[in-house]
Amino acid sequence: EDQVTQSPEALRLQEGESSSLNCSYTVSGLRGLFWYRQDPGKGPEFLFTLYSAGEEKEKERLKATLTKKESFLHITAPKPEDSATYLCAGGVLIDGSEKLVFGKGTKLTVNP
Amino acid sequence: DGGITQSPKYLFRKEGQNVTLSCEQNLNHDAMYWYRQDPGQGLRLIYYSQIVNDFQKGDIAEGYSVSREKKESFPLTVTSAQKNPTAFYLCASRRGQGHEQFFGPGTRLTVL
Numbered sequence: 001e002d003q004v005t006q007s008p009e010a011l012r013l014q015e016g017e018s019s020s021l022n023c024s025y026t027v028s029g030l031r032g033l034f035w036y037r038q039d040p041g042k043g044p045e046f047l048f049t050l051y052s053a054g055e056e057k058e059k060e061r062l063k064a065t066l067t068k069k070e071s072f073l074h075i076t077a078p079k080p081e082d083s084a085t086y087l088c089a090g091g092v093l094i095d096g097s098e099k100l101v102f103g104k105g106t107k108l109t110v111n112p
Numbered sequence: 113d114g115g116i117t118q119s120p121k122y123l124f125r126k127e128g129q130n131v132t133l134s135c136e137q138n139l140n141h142d143a144m145y146w147y148r149q150d151p152g153q154g155l156r157l158i159y160y161s162q163i164v165n166d167f168q169k170g171d172i173a174e175g176y177s178v179s180r181e182k183k184e185s186f187p188l189t190v191t192s193a194q195k196n197p198t199a200f201y202l203c204a205s206r207r208g209q210g211h212e213q214f215f216g217p218g219t220r221l222t223v224l
Contacts, residue, residue, distance in 0.1 A: 004154070031209070031210055032210055032212075034212055034213075036215075041200075041218070041220070042217055042218065043116075043118075043202055043204075043215035043216050043217045043218045044155075044202070044215045045215075046212045046213075046214060046215075049211075049212050051210075087154075087155070089155075091210070093209075095168075097160065097162060097168060098143075098206075098209045098210070099157060099160070099170075100155075100157075100213060101154075102154035102155040102156075103154055104152065104153060104154045105154065
């Protein structure tokens with residue numbers, strides 16, 4: 001069964017304290033690993049797509065990396081505005097249709 | 113501005129009533145999706161459509177129905193057969209296979 005697991009469930013950081021969020025996946029025939037940011041009461045906002053092991057992408061204080069079994073979202077010197085829930089999803093092809101399998105998310109709180 | 117709109121933002125329903133949630137996109141995307149989000153759970157796929165006049169059941173389709181008469185529109189009806197409809201509903205669209213899904217702002221449905 002295709003599965004995506006995120007850890008930790010929640011993470012509290014002080015402003016400037018760098019850390020990483022983990023997304024491990026067991027997906028046959030991965031067709032992209034996707035990261036989203038979701039603020040309370042809003043729809044997820046797309047951040048990154050990674051397609052192959054070794055790939056890295058960066059945006060401001062965020063960097064996403066991918067191995068054959070997991071992805072990491074590194075947050076460097078976070079600010080309070082980085083507080084949000086971060087969602088990870090694996091793309092899978094089922095019956096000719098592409099779908100996303102989501103993890104439950106990591107809720108990040110950055111204190112000033 | 114291109115994007116996905118969902119309406120209404122909040123919806124209240126009495127038990128036994130059917131309600132329809134609207135989703136419109138002007139991104140010229142072929143594929144559209146409906147997800148349900150509950151606290152502590154990942155996004156779960158309700159229905160999806162790859163092209164106009166065609167749609168498929170997702171993982172939790174029971175008690176829901178959809179239509180795709182136009183490329184831009186993918187309304188979701190929550191029927192009285194859905195036993196626990198209170199949730200946050202998200203609509204998404206995608207340009208093509210391997211590409212990211214873009215999400216709307218969501219509709220919060222509460223059953224009174």
